């Protein structure tokens with residue numbers, strides 16, 4: 001049995017839907033990964049063969065003001081999961097982020113590029129990656145710019161704002177790959193199936209700025225909203241963000257035979273799924 005931790009979150013929901021009756025889901029009401037006792041108890045009771053950890057503190061700006069919680073959930077909690085999975089002979093799959101990188105490389109990041117996080121969230125997720133390695137049978141999947149039906153995300157924010165405004169300023173100097181959680185779930189399943197270990201990058205293919213993504217959302221949704229540009233510096237969020245953090249996903253394709261669809265096709269698929277939901 002595969003255990004999905006953080007099953008009520010945006011990725012967790014789609015992971016559960018994809019795995020069907022092969023999986024069981026738990027979230028904060030059943031397990032608190034910041035407690036070694038809670039984590040050990042749930043894993044020794046359920047005895048899964050694979051644990052996919054989708055639980056995290058994901059509000060990047062809030063992590064700046066509550067670094068302790070970020071480190072406990074994203075860092076130490078993964079260590080408890082690694083120790084508990086190791087003791088029952090299970091594999092640990094840890095979901096991580098492009099924010100472990102500083103975005104200064106200028107070309108897509110490979111799995112073995114040196115991490116250098118710019119913010120607390122990235123630091124805490126990097127600590128989680130290192131702690132995942134307490135279990136030698138671990139898989140770390142770095143992704144970025146997620147959106148899906150079951151969580152707060154950029155697509156929903158834009159569609160919500162379109163009801164109130166006909167002009168929006170959106171950052172045009174951060175480049176990445178918007179990634180649909182359904183496609184990410186499929187890539188994680190392919191990596192598990194192929195028995196891959198170590199670090200892999202998984203994001204929808206191609207890249208754009210948040211500004212281009214916003215314009216694409218309005219075009220695909222048939223909404224006439226004017227999108228103007230602004231810089232990251234002008235937006236002035238609490239957490240620093242990498243400016244260019246696209247992920248090279250060729251290792252995923254080579255080892256698991258899986259390639260995520262282009263981001264714009266994924267956006268279209270998401271909007272269709274959303275309309276049918």
Ligand SMILES: NC(=O)c1ccc[n+]([C@@H]2O[C@H](COP(=O)([O-])OP(=O)(O)OC[C@H]3O[C@@H](n4cnc5c(N)ncnc54)[C@H](OP(=O)(O)O)[C@@H]3O)[C@@H](O)[C@H]2O)c1
Pocket residue numbers: 005006007008009010011012027028031032033034053054055056057058073077095096097098125143144145146147150151
């Ligand atoms: N969202 C993105 O753009 C993005 C980008 C790159 C990587 N990632 C990574 O992808 C993964 C999935 O992200 P997501 O956006 O799907 O997450 P999400 O929607 O925020 O879901 C996370 C889930 O974890 C639960 N949780 C929080 N603390 C917990 C604890 N101590 N014990 C057990 N469960 C706990 C949350 O419960 P509550 O809601 O009650 O707190 C929530 O149900 C995360 O590892 C994240 O770091 C996300």
